[in-house]
Amino acid sequence: MNILVPLKPILDPAGMIVNRKAGRVFVNRENYMTNPADKRALEAALRIKDEAGAGVIVAAFGPDRSADSLLEARAMGADRAILIDIPSPDETVSVHALAALCHHLGQVDLVIVGDSALDTGASIGPRLAEALDFAFLGGAVQCSVEGNAARIIRRGDSRGRPDRASARPAPAATAHEADLPAVVAVTREGAQPRYPHGGNIITAYRDANAIESLSPADLGLSDSDLQPVAIERGQSFPPEREFGKQASLDDIASVIGHR
Amino acid sequence: MNYDLPPEYTALRRMMREFCEEEIKPAAKRIDHSGQVPREMLQRLGELGFLGVPFPRQYGGMGAGEIGYCILMEELNRASPSVATIVGAHIGIGVMSLYLDGSKTLQDKYMPDLCSGKKICAFALTEPNAGSDAAAIQMRATLEGDSYFLDGQKMWITNGPIADVINVLALTDPALGARGGATVFAVEREWEGYSTGKPERKMGLHGSPTSLLNFDNVRVPKENIVGQLGLGFVTFMKTLDIGRVSLGAATLGGAQAALEACVRWARTRSQFGRQIAHMQSVQFIVADMAAEIEALRALVYRTAWLVDTGRPFIKEAGMCKLLGSETASRCIDRAVQIHGALGLSRDFPLERAFRDARISEIFEGTNEIQRIVIASELMQEVGVRLRP
Amino acid sequence: MDFSLTDEQNMFRDLFRDFAEKEVAKLAEHIDRSEEPPLDLFRKAAAQGFFGAPIPEAYGGVGIDWQSYCMLAEELSKHCLSTAITIGLHTSLAALSILDAGSEEQKQNYLPSMAAAEMIGAFALTEPDAGSDPGSMSTLAEKIGDGYRLNGTKSWVSNGGIAGVFVVFAATDPKARHKGLTAFIVEKDTPGLTLGYREPTMGLRGLDIRTMYFEDCIVPEANRLGAENGGWPIILRAFDRVRLTLAAVSLGAAEASLALGVTFAAERKQFGTQIAHKQAIQNYVADAAVDIEALRGLVRHAAWLADTGQDFGRAASMAKYFGARAAQNIANKMLQTHGGYGFSDEYAISRYYRDVRALRVLGGTDEIQRYVVARAAFEEKGIRIQP
Numbered sequence A: 001m002n003i004l005v006p007l008k009p010i011l012d013p014a015g016m017i018v019n020r021k022a023g024r025v026f027v028n029r030e031n032y033m034t035n036p037a038d039k040r041a042l043e044a045a046l047r048i049k050d051e052a053g054a055g056v057i058v059a060a061f062g063p064d065r066s067a068d069s070l071l072e073a074r075a076m077g078a079d080r081a082i083l084i085d086i087p088s089p090d091e092t093v094s095v096h097a098l099a100a101l102c103h104h105l106g107q108v109d110l111v112i113v114g115d116s117a118l119d120t121g122a123s124i125g126p127r128l129a130e131a132l133d134f135a136f137l138g139g140a141v142q143c144s145v146e147g148n149a150a151r152i153i154r155r156g157d158s159r160g161r162p163d164r165a166s167a168r169p170a171p172a173a174t175a176h177e178a179d180l181p182a183v184v185a186v187t188r189e190g191a192q193p194r195y196p197h198g199g200n201i202i203t204a205y206r207d208a209n210a211i212e213s214l215s216p217a218d219l220g221l222s223d224s225d226l227q228p229v230a231i232e233r234g235q236s237f238p239p240e241r242e243f244g245k246q247a248s249l250d251d252i253a254s255v256i257g258h259r
Numbered sequence B: 001m002n003y004d005l006p007p008e009y010t011a012l013r014r015m016m017r018e019f020c021e022e023e024i025k026p027a028a029k030r031i032d033h034s035g036q037v038p039r040e041m042l043q044r045l046g047e048l049g050f051l052g053v054p055f056p057r058q059y060g061g062m063g064a065g066e067i068g069y070c071i072l073m074e075e076l077n078r079a080s081p082s083v084a085t086i087v088g089a090h091i092g093i094g095v096m097s098l099y100l101d102g103s104k105t106l107q108d109k110y111m112p113d114l115c116s117g118k119k120i121c122a123f124a125l126t127e128p129n130a131g132s133d134a135a136a137i138q139m140r141a142t143l144e145g146d147s148y149f150l151d152g153q154k155m156w157i158t159n160g161p162i163a164d165v166i167n168v169l170a171l172t173d174p175a176l177g178a179r180g181g182a183t184v185f186a187v188e189r190e191w192e193g194y195s196t197g198k199p200e201r202k203m204g205l206h207g208s209p210t211s212l213l214n215f216d217n218v219r220v221p222k223e224n225i226v227g228q229l230g231l232g233f234v235t236f237m238k239t240l241d242i243g244r245v246s247l248g249a250a251t252l253g254g255a256q257a258a259l260e261a262c263v264r265w266a267r268t269r270s271q272f273g274r275q276i277a278h279m280q281s282v283q284f285i286v287a288d289m290a291a292e293i294e295a296l297r298a299l300v301y302r303t304a305w306l307v308d309t310g311r312p313f314i315k316e317a318g319m320c321k322l323l324g325s326e327t328a329s330r331c332i333d334r335a336v337q338i339h340g341a342l343g344l345s346r347d348f349p350l351e352r353a354f355r356d357a358r359i360s361e362i363f364e365g366t367n368e369i370q371r372i373v374i375a376s377e378l379m380q381e382v383g384v385r386l387r388p
Numbered sequence C: 001m002d003f004s005l006t007d008e009q010n011m012f013r014d015l016f017r018d019f020a021e022k023e024v025a026k027l028a029e030h031i032d033r034s035e036e037p038p039l040d041l042f043r044k045a046a047a048q049g050f051f052g053a054p055i056p057e058a059y060g061g062v063g064i065d066w067q068s069y070c071m072l073a074e075e076l077s078k079h080c081l082s083t084a085i086t087i088g089l090h091t092s093l094a095a096l097s098i099l100d101a102g103s104e105e106q107k108q109n110y111l112p113s114m115a116a117a118e119m120i121g122a123f124a125l126t127e128p129d130a131g132s133d134p135g136s137m138s139t140l141a142e143k144i145g146d147g148y149r150l151n152g153t154k155s156w157v158s159n160g161g162i163a164g165v166f167v168v169f170a171a172t173d174p175k176a177r178h179k180g181l182t183a184f185i186v187e188k189d190t191p192g193l194t195l196g197y198r199e200p201t202m203g204l205r206g207l208d209i210r211t212m213y214f215e216d217c218i219v220p221e222a223n224r225l226g227a228e229n230g231g232w233p234i235i236l237r238a239f240d241r242v243r244l245t246l247a248a249v250s251l252g253a254a255e256a257s258l259a260l261g262v263t264f265a266a267e268r269k270q271f272g273t274q275i276a277h278k279q280a281i282q283n284y285v286a287d288a289a290v291d292i293e294a295l296r297g298l299v300r301h302a303a304w305l306a307d308t309g310q311d312f313g314r315a316a317s318m319a320k321y322f323g324a325r326a327a328q329n330i331a332n333k334m335l336q337t338h339g340g341y342g343f344s345d346e347y348a349i350s351r352y353y354r355d356v357r358a359l360r361v362l363g364g365t366d367e368i369q370r371y372v373v374a375r376a377a378f379e380e381k382g383i384r385i386q387p
């Protein structure tokens, strides 16, 4: 069984300051890290590998900034790392390229993705499932493979959002299953990623073949597949949220009376 | 010339920093109060290869050389000097003497367990009457049949109370004295006649246990000689030479943490209606710290590079320890100053840092001895031989 | 010009030294470990007049001069800094502020029991957000009827937990900053005054340092110390006194550290001789002795200025700044002389090393002392610098 995990390097938010007045984000330290949800997706894949045995393949877009994410994944236990030579693709292009990669690799039974990117908020899971015609399971905090099915645990909303029909609080956790092949999206509440053994870091970085490179042509992608759909026009901030009002006892009483 | 560290070291540092920030730093205060580093934490360090950074993969090490080891010590010491000291005595001088001079059999026997954290190592040189003058040791090892019998006392031994394997220097030929008549033995804690004193009460490094070791006719098989008979002093001095580089790296981590604390506090604290960051007295303190730390960093990593590339490094290693320990003490002292009364409060980490840092000017050869080492190396270049 | 001590001063010094050696020395380690202020010892000291040394005899004190009082601080700190500072702050900050600014009635009321250590004094100035800059304090004193209502928090109040009486500063006119501060005498059991957290500290562990909370604490007008909005000059004069006192404490600490180092170096043998024969050690000892003599000169000079009624603020600041740094340097070098033993709690030098560090912070940080000294230098040129 093969599991593909796409990884996205993002700017480390610890090195940034958001200045609303100036309407800008200031980058004090340009540091990249693997998108946290993606890293949890990788951990989920590695746990399946540990328990059931599987080949774990990680992929990222490059050429810049992705090497660290890929090599770190190799050190953590990924079997192959693939750098797709498309610099900063948008969501649509990413989905095209990842779908093409699955076809190129053949026999990808499971794709585990992070459920959203910390920087853009983008979420490629459902679209990738659609493009591949795989089943989709989102919101996973745990993922396993049982027989020919992917099984996930989804945690209920911690605030216990009421189920509208029955007006009962949602249960704490639910299990969901889908037949393979499938795409699973893991949230940031997924299992804590492991620390790689230091020796594996050294080995991965010193291995000239640790990362395989694939061009769009290798994947059979045409120019039109590489056309971004989204265009960045500029940046702005959402309006500042207003403070709530502190309700007085009378206010509350009147609301209750109203009911 | 290329000052860039290869990217694997940057990645290694990233991982070590993350681990130390998340798993060690939150426990540092508890470690100081309880006087103990939990054994599971050491085990965890072993699992990730931290306890064998400079040693080959085949022994469960990381194969990351002196540079990798310096990075580890820098990061550990930022988080908890007690943990760093346990690890430093374990790897930097303990296992190091086995690795430098031990036989293949001994290395195979002990190194895998030591690198994985199953066993902890100690380095036992100092005696009541042999501190700086290490050659004045009196501990005896007498040959009977194919075993040696060790008799005597070691003191101030880091990891003493927790060590499973102890590398100890004893006189095998008292007539020749330490230089030529001393031998290193690897002793296991369960062996009869071996016992440890109660942990010393110290000003700092409360989590790093230090104690007396008693050897009461402890039988040690010949195979447990580390290096060559009669050349133990050389083995130990070589070990200490290399240990000084990583000790310098540890002090670098302590100094850097102090600098970062100052910068944060100078931004947070206001007096006279503005952040103290705007006071020149405070700015100059921060600037001096940063400059000294940069100089130290350059020295430490250049020396580590000398070690990894097989060049001579003894003088530079002494400099790492000397400059590093004094820079760290000075920087932490200034950080206390910038924090005002809070710097002296036990609720704040700087007070602990201040107590923990001081020992680096003393152990692994006092700074006076380092000055003698450096001066001797310099004088030797012009043909003058100095005696301590 | 005459630098010799008078017979009387010599006699006092011998008395202090004798007491310190016989009574204080044996307790010092216990005080540090148990972190308890030695109340019995304080009673004995008070019986000898040490809690009211510079207070005039009319108010139950001994009425000794500054030169002798500095020697008291010096001799006590040769054995235990916590004790020296407890007595020093009680006297220089609390009691002498009452003597300085109090009405006759207040002096009669408080000074005799303070001199007898029935009421230990404390000085509550610092606040969480007002350390070096007391003018920014936020404890408020509102005038109500024939008294004041105090609200606010004071931190780092030495002797807080054992004090019977506090000299407290609060803003009566907050907009005027330091010109709107007023001093009050507040007794321990006054309703609305609660003692908080005991500060855990690196050194001076026998000193009971507290946070204090004032919640609608009513202080009668009769307990206002000095004029309304007249607190600032009281603070400045207290600073002058405490700086001189702490300089004398530094001197004692430095001398004690040097003595410990010299004794150790004379006994410890390495490389076949006493380490006293090593030049490295000789250099530490020599540098320390030079600093100590220079410091003694600064302290004596400032005390002489004080005794002759001259302005001694600048001299006290210099002595305190020089003294605190010298004491730390010397404790550091003497710890070094002890080798590994210096790092052990079994040797007194490690306690000195932890204790002296506070001298560079309390009573005004090094940076503030340098400001005071620089201010005086620039004032002569007609330039007024701000902290």
Ligand SMILES: Cc1cc2nc3c(=O)[nH]c(=O)nc-3n(C[C@H](O)[C@H](O)[C@H](O)COP(=O)(O)OP(=O)(O)OC[C@H]3O[C@@H](n4cnc5c(N)ncnc54)[C@H](O)[C@@H]3O)c2cc1C
Pocket (backbone or CB within 6 Å): B089, B123, B124, B125, B126, B130, B131, B132, B133, B155, B156, B157, B158, B159, B202, B205, B210, B359, B362, B363, B364, B365, B366, B367, B368, B369, B388, C268, C269, C270, C271, C275, C278, C279, C280, C281, C336, C337, C338, C339, C340, C341, C343
């Ligand atoms: C926390 C701690 C952990 C330790 N861990 C270990 C350990 O794991 N293994 C181990 O073997 N030892 C260990 N030690 C011992 C340490 O290495 C010694 O304390 C150190 O070597 C100094 O020896 P000493 O304390 O006997 O000082 P001394 O040698 O007695 O020195 C006293 C003073 O004299 C000075 N001096 C001595 N000779 C000369 C000279 N020729 N010229 C100028 N000055 C001189 C010294 O610099 C020092 O200032 C540890 C000590 C401590 C405190």
Ligand SMILES: Cc1cc2nc3c(=O)[nH]c(=O)nc-3n(C[C@H](O)[C@H](O)[C@H](O)COP(=O)(O)OP(=O)(O)OC[C@H]3O[C@@H](n4cnc5c(N)ncnc54)[C@H](O)[C@@H]3O)c2cc1C
Pocket (backbone or CB within 6 Å): B269, B271, B272, B276, B279, B280, B281, B282, B337, B338, B339, B340, B341, B342, B344, C089, C122, C123, C124, C125, C126, C130, C131, C132, C133, C155, C156, C157, C158, C159, C204, C209, C358, C361, C362, C363, C364, C365, C366, C367, C368, C387
């Ligand atoms: C042991 C001990 C006992 C004490 N006892 C008492 C007591 O009995 N009563 C009492 O009222 N207080 C007491 N204090 C408090 C002491 O007076 C204050 O700690 C001191 O005034 C410094 O204030 P801070 O700690 O808030 O430091 P801050 O004022 O916050 O200073 C932080 C740093 O900024 C620097 N800084 C501040 N302003 C300037 C400037 N303008 N220019 C340059 N640098 C500047 C300082 O020098 C320091 O390095 C005690 C403190 C200690 C440690």
